[in-house]
Structure formats: structure tokens, C-alpha cells
Amino acid sequence: MHITLRQLEVFAEVLKSGSTTQASVMLALSQSAVSAALSDLEAQLGVQLFDRVGKRLVVNEHGRLLYPKALAILEQSLEIEKMFQQDNGAxxxxxxxxxxxxxxxxxxxxxxxxxxxxxxxxxxxxxxxxxxxxxxxxxxxxxxxxxxxxxxxxxxxxLEDELVVFCAPDNPLAQQILTVPMLAEAPWILRERGLGTREILDHQLLAQLPHFKLVMELGNSEAIKHAVRHGIGISCLSRRVIADQLAAGSLVALQLDQPHLVRTxxxxxxxxxxxxxxxxxxxxxxxxxx
CATH class of the missing domain: 3.40.190.10 (Periplasmic binding protein-like II)
Structure with missing residues (x-):
């Protein structure tokens, strides 16, 4: 069975107007198209929806049973139409x-x-x-x-994103410009391997430090910030991640003798x-x- 919205629309309009002629005017269809749609619907349902009384169509018990459900379906289809006409969607x-x-x-x-x-x-x-x-x-x-x-x-x-090497404000490294050997000697706290920040850092900076001191790997940025703030080591995260702490002075960006670390x-x-x-x-x- 393949009932169409057009067939239900024709049925509802014929019921309201009482004739295929008037329904064809309201729907801007030919009378033959209206009659064909109504006949196809009745054939699919296996029942007559109207009693033919002369040239008049009088809705019968089958038509009365179908009418509220047809209206509900047509209203729902209209809601769907309007929803996407208004560019809505999850x-x-x-x-x-x-x-x-x-x-x-x-x-x-x-x-x-x-x-x-x-x-x-x-x-x-x-x-x-x-x-x-x-x-x-x-x-x-x-x-x-x-x-x-x-x-x-x-x-x-x-977007372009700057990575910043940072430490606790009382870390002696905060007062220096750090060279590659100094970075290699510092204790590092890093994100786990395979994460985006770690991959960029491995490629842009840590590749120059083949023997750097990794003291801890942590699974999220908040844990790293707390570990650095408590003096366990230094780290490197997006400037956006530590912006509030830099502004408050609880973390300090280190100065490197290297180009800025920037990723896309x-x-x-x-x-x-x-x-x-x-x-x-x-x-x-x-x-x-x-």
C-alpha cells in the first residue's frame, strides 16, 4: 500500500467541499486528477469513502473514520515543511x-x-x-x-592557535630565557601521546629534545595546569587553555629562544x-x- 499525501489532501478537500468539481478549484487540479486520486485511494483501502448520490458525494462511515487521521497526517506534513522552510534542524x-x-x-x-x-x-x-x-x-x-x-x-x-610553555610563578625558570639544553633538563608534564596538542609539541619542540625529562603524562589539561601550579614541572598547552591562569598570575608563560609554537x-x-x-x-x- 502506498497512500500519498496528495491522495489524503484530495480526500479531505472533497469531503469539505462535497464535490470533485469544487475540490479541483481549491486544489488547483483538474477534475479528472481529483477523481483519479480519490479512486486510487479507495482502491488501495479496499472501501468506498463516499456514497454516490446522483452527482453528489456523501461521506460514509469509512470516510468519517479516515478523516481525522488524514487531517492529522496532513497537519504533521505541513509542520515538517514549515520547520525546514525556516532552516531549523538539530x-x-x-x-x-x-x-x-x-x-x-x-x-x-x-x-x-x-x-x-x-x-x-x-x-x-x-x-x-x-x-x-x-x-x-x-x-x-x-x-x-x-x-x-x-x-x-x-x-x-x-583557526590559528598558539602553544605556550609555562610554569608556576615561583619556578626559577620563570626569570630566564630558555635554551634547548635548559628545556631538556627541565621536568615535563605532558598530555598523553596520540592527542592533538601532544603531537604538535612532539613535532615542533620535543623533537629537538631527544632526552628530555618526562615526569608525568596526564589525560586532560585541567590536571596538567594543577600539577604545574604545584611545582611538579613545566608543560605546554594552548594559550587559550591557560589564559585565565596567566591573567591571574597563577601560571607564567616561559620565554624561549625559539620561534613561537603555532598550530592550525x-x-x-x-x-x-x-x-x-x-x-x-x-x-x-x-x-x-x-
């Missing part, structure tokens, strides 16, 4: 930890102030989790801390993903507040 976003915990919340808050009724999901994980979710269409967009070479994904640069953050979506108006509108908010 958004599902997956971000790696630094982006999801420290960059996106302010951007999402600005978006939600303007579009409070749009359902929104934010998931936070590591870069590989993000790539897998986007590749499997489990989410609409991904934000990651390094380049992605998955053949099914489109990867585009999003990326936006990813599936190559076959349709970027709806809702999605593109959200991306307009995905910039740091000025």
Missing part, C-alpha cells in the same frame, strides 16, 4: 578536547542566544574519535587540533555531507569573540 558537533572545552562554548553561547530553539549536541573526545564520528555520519561537523588525511573527509583550516586547528565534514543553511549559519558564529 546540529551535532564533535570536537577534540581543547576546542570542545575552551573554544567552542563561547561560540555556541552566542549562537544559542540568537537561535535558542535549535537542538544542539556537542561531544568532546580525542581527534581520532572526531574523525571516526564524522566519517560515519554520526555527527555533522568535527573540529580537530591537527590535519586529517581521511579520504572521505573534507578538511579545512579553521581544522574543521572537518564528510565529503558527501550536505552543508545545510542551519549548518552554515552556525559556522558564522565559529570565530573567537572580538
Amino acid at each position: 546540529l551535532r558537533v564533535f570536537a577534540s578536547s581543547t576546542i570542545g572545552n575552551y573554544l567552542l562554548p563561547a561560540m555556541i553561547a552566542r549562537y544559542r542566544r540568537d537561535y535558542p530553539s535549535i537542538p544542539f549536541e556537542l561531544h568532546v573526545g580525542n581527534t581520532q574519535d572526531v574523525v571516526t564520528a564524522v566519517a560515519e555520519f554520526s555527527v555533522d561537523l568535527g573540529f580537530i587540533e591537527g590535519p586529517c588525511h581521511h579520504p572521505d573527509l573534507v578538511t579545512q583550516p579553521w 586547528l581544522y574543521l572537518v565534514h564528510h565529503r558527501q555531507k550536505h552543508l545545510s543553511n542551519v549548518l552554515q549559519r552556525f559556522l558564522e558564529y565559529c570565530q573567537p569573540a572580538k
Whole structure:
């Protein structure tokens, strides 16, 4: 059985107007098209919905049973139409930890102030989790801390992010310009291997320190900040992650005789993903507040 919305619409209009002629005028269809749609519906249901009294159509018990359900279906289809005409739709976003915990919340808050009724999901994980979710269409967009070479994904640069080596304010290193040998002798507290921040740090700085002192690996930035603040060692995180602590003086950025550590953050979506108006509108908010 393949009942169509058009057939239900014709049935409802014939019932209201009492004839196929008047229904054809209201629906801007030919009378033959209205009669055909009504006949097809009755054939699929295996019953007559109207009694034919001369040239008049009088709704019978079958038609009266169908009418409220047909109206409900037509109203729901109209709601769906209106919903997408207004560019509504749920958004599902997956971000790696630094982006999801420290960059996106302010951007999402600005978006939600303007579009409070749009359902929104934010998931936070590591870069590989993000790539897998986007590749499997489990989410609409991904934000990651390094380049992605998955053949099914489109990867585009999003933001530049500075990495900062930092320590506790009473650490003697805070008063010096650090050379590579001095960095190699310092105790380091780092993110776990395989995470975006760690990969960039390994490539840009730690590759110059083959024998550096790793005293601890921790799974999240908050734990690292607390460990550094208590004098266990030095570390390196995004400036955005430690901005509040730098401003308060509870952490201090170290001066290096090296170029600034800068990485690119990326936006990813599936190559076959349709970027709806809702999605593109959200991306307009995905910039740091000025």
C-alpha cells in the first residue's frame, strides 16, 4: 500500500467541499486528477469513502473514520515543511578536547542566544574519535587540533592557535630565557601521546629534545595546569587553555629562544555531507569573540 499525501489532501478537500468539481478549484487540479486520486485511494483501502448520490458525494462511515487521521497526517506534513522552510534542524558537533572545552562554548553561547530553539549536541573526545564520528555520519561537523588525511573527509583550516610553555610563578625558570639544553633538563608534564596538542609539541619542540625529562603524562589539561601550579614541572598547552591562569598570575608563560609554537586547528565534514543553511549559519558564529 502506498497512500500519498496528495491522495489524503484530495480526500479531505472533497469531503469539505462535497464535490470533485469544487475540490479541483481549491486544489488547483483538474477534475479528472481529483477523481483519479480519490479512486486510487479507495482502491488501495479496499472501501468506498463516499456514497454516490446522483452527482453528489456523501461521506460514509469509512470516510468519517479516515478523516481525522488524514487531517492529522496532513497537519504533521505541513509542520515538517514549515520547520525546514525556516532552516531549523538539530546540529551535532564533535570536537577534540581543547576546542570542545575552551573554544567552542563561547561560540555556541552566542549562537544559542540568537537561535535558542535549535537542538544542539556537542561531544568532546580525542581527534581520532572526531574523525571516526564524522566519517560515519554520526555527527555533522568535527573540529580537530591537527590535519586529517581521511579520504572521505573534507578538511579545512579553521583557526590559528598558539602553544605556550609555562610554569608556576615561583619556578626559577620563570626569570630566564630558555635554551634547548635548559628545556631538556627541565621536568615535563605532558598530555598523553596520540592527542592533538601532544603531537604538535612532539613535532615542533620535543623533537629537538631527544632526552628530555618526562615526569608525568596526564589525560586532560585541567590536571596538567594543577600539577604545574604545584611545582611538579613545566608543560605546554594552548594559550587559550591557560589564559585565565596567566591573567591571574597563577601560571607564567616561559620565554624561549625559539620561534613561537603555532598550530592550525581544522574543521572537518564528510565529503558527501550536505552543508545545510542551519549548518552554515552556525559556522558564522565559529570565530573567537572580538
